Amino acid sequence: MKDLREFIALAEKEGELKRIKAKVDWDLELSHIAKLNEEKGGPALLFENVKGYKTPVITSVNTTTSRLALIMGERKEASLVDLMRLWVEKGKKTIPPKWVKSAPCKENIMKGKQIDLFKFPVPKYYSKDGGRYWGTAHFVISKDPETGWVNLGTYRGQLLDKNHIGTMFIKGKHADIMLKKYAAMNKPMPVAAVIGGDPLLFLTGAARISAYTSEYDVAGAVRGEPIEVIQGETVDLPVPAGAEIVVEGEVDPNKFMAEGPFGEYTGYYSGVGTVDRNFIKVNCVTYRNNPIFWGTTVGKAVTDTHMTMALSYGATLWQQLTDMKIPGIKAVYCPPEAAGRFIAIISVKQMYPGHADQVGTAAISTEMGAYGLKTVIVVDDDIDPWDIPRVLYAVAFRFQPNRCQIIHRGRSTPLDPSLPIENRDITGRLIIDATIPYEWKEKPIPIDLDPEIVKSVQARWKELGL
Ligand SMILES: Cc1cc2nc3c(=O)[nH]c(=O)nc-3n(C[C@H](O)[C@H](O)[C@H](O)COP(=O)(O)O)c2cc1C
Ligand SMILES: [Mn+2]
Known part of the structure; x- marks a missing residue:
């Protein structure tokens, strides 16, 4: 699947996509339709008649396991765990992208004074949001100035004016690590913010792939073939050949604009009013003929973002445990109800005392x-x-509070509403060992039905009138 258009064609064939022909306002109406539709497990929506615009907007692409399966080239019936297992299996051997010389994403080019991001139907999602959000189902590409590692990360982007996009690179995220290196060099960081291309790119942009690994290489691995990329027009970065819209620009580490607030996937705002943050100064926009704008809904679980994260965070946790070569790990699950990231459940075949703790x-x-x-x-x-x-x-029945482990300090997310807004750097953690301790000589004796009696009573089922 090279681009969003292939997904649209496939989803339509599978009855997983609905075209909305009625006129819909980008200002709250579109997002509310998408959110209510997602709460009902509805199809992906292609809004073809956005008020004041010719460009359509697609939403709800990742909301169901069946559509995530289509993206991953799997049977529609596959479960979330099947998809995660597949990601882990295929992701073991990364495949770097393939460079091409010409690409659809260059069909149209806007530079300098021509740039006007308001030419695109950027939605406003919730009424208390600080504005319209260009970047939700998108990803920001940047390059490590020391190693050349190319990172793709999904960081929200607010439409601030016709050529500026506000960003929020949370501390320690890969774009933030890179930006600090550019700051030390006294240079702006070149970036490309991308909508479209292989839908796996958004999933890997939102995934917690380890530092120094390019999301391009993981997406190629999961796809089973290299992602096609082309050199940016004004930035020395590979951009996806099949992207719908590529925004090229730079982030000056020392410049800030007011950004936010944005209704988060926790179901809460993570602050009051705006915060001064770094932003992208846009120098060039390239886009396909008849581009398609892509958005994802946030807010209360479970919607598009939660399903995106349940797969991408869950698969990367599983992958990273696999990389540690800990024996006996059977499966990993990060419930979408917890945004795929606050709770992880791991099953293990224990082989030695302390294995579950490990x-x-x-x-x-x-x-x-x-x-x-x-x-x-x-x-x-x-x-x-x-x-x-x-x-x-x-x-x-297996967990004992005396055996739980509380870890008092660890890296938090500023989005966690269980911590005070002004103090969210550090979180506690809880490890619940709900296994039967390996070292117990006397294990609880399970109650099993007697197989002989089961057989005989089953033979009498009709007679019993059941
Ligand atoms: C819709 C959506 C919006 C997100 N917004 C942000 C954001 O504004 N800032 C941020 O640091 N992470 C955000 N994330 C989470 C990151 O995408 C995720 O942590 C990812 O690992 C970042 O890439 P990196 O690991 O290469 O830094 C968002 C995820 C999704 C799905
Ligand atoms: Mn990364």
Whole structure:
């Protein structure tokens, strides 16, 4: 799948996409339709008649497991865990992108005074938002000035004026790490903010892939073939050949504009009013003929962003545990209800005393887990981590509060509404070992039905009138 258009064609064929022909306002109406539709598990929506614009807007692309499966080239019936397992398997061997010389994303080019981002139907999502958000289902490309590592990260982007996009690179995110290096060199950081291309790129942009690894290489691996890229017009960065819209520009580490607030995927705002943040000064916009704008809804779970993160955060946690070569890990699940990131459930086939503890502490030390993962639940391998009733059974009947581990300090997210707004750098963590301790000589004796009696009573089922 090279681009968003291939996804649209496939989703339409599979009954997973609806074209909205009625006129819809980009100002709150579009996002509210998308959100209500997502709450009902509805299709992806292609708004073809956005008030005042010719360019259509697509939303709700990642909201259901069936559509995530289409993106990953899987059967529509695949479960979230099947998709995560596939990501982990395929992601083991990264595939770097392939350079091409001409590409659809260069069909139109705006530079200098021609640039006007208001020419695109940028939605406003919630009434208390600080403005219209250009960047939701997008990703920002930047390059490490020391190593040449190319990073793709989904960082929200506010439309500030016709050639400025506000950004929020949270401390320690890869674009933030890179920006600090540019600051030390007294240089602006060249960036490209991209909408479209292979939909896997947005998923990997939102994934917690380890530092020094390019999301392009992971997306290529999961796709099974290299992502096609072309040199940026004004920046020395690879941009996806099949992108719908590429915004090229620079982030000056020493310049700030008022940004926010933005209704987050936690269901809350992460602050009051605006905050001065770095921004992208846009120098060039390239786009396809008849471009398609792509947005994702945030707000209360579960919507598009939560499903995006349940897959991308869950798969990267699983991948990172696999990379540590800890034996016995059967499956990982990060429930979308917890935005795919605050709670992780891991099943393990225990092989030695302390194995479950190792899994719990490893999880919070991965790139994914070290960032705001608050609760890890470790279960035995007879429990599927996505089977929440069985996980609760394990928490009820195998977990003992005296064996829980509280870690008092770890990297937090400024979005976590359980911490005071002004003090969200550091979080606590809880590791719930809901396994039966390996070292116990006397294990609880399970109650099993007698198989012989089961057989005989089943033979009498009709007679019993059941
Ligand atoms: C819709 C959406 C919006 C996001 N907005 C931000 C944001 O504004 N700032 C941020 O640091 N991370 C944001 N994230 C999370 C990052 O995409 C995620 O942490 C990712 O790992 C960042 O890439 P990096 O690991 O290369 O830094 C967002 C994720 C999604 C799905
Ligand atoms: Mn990264």
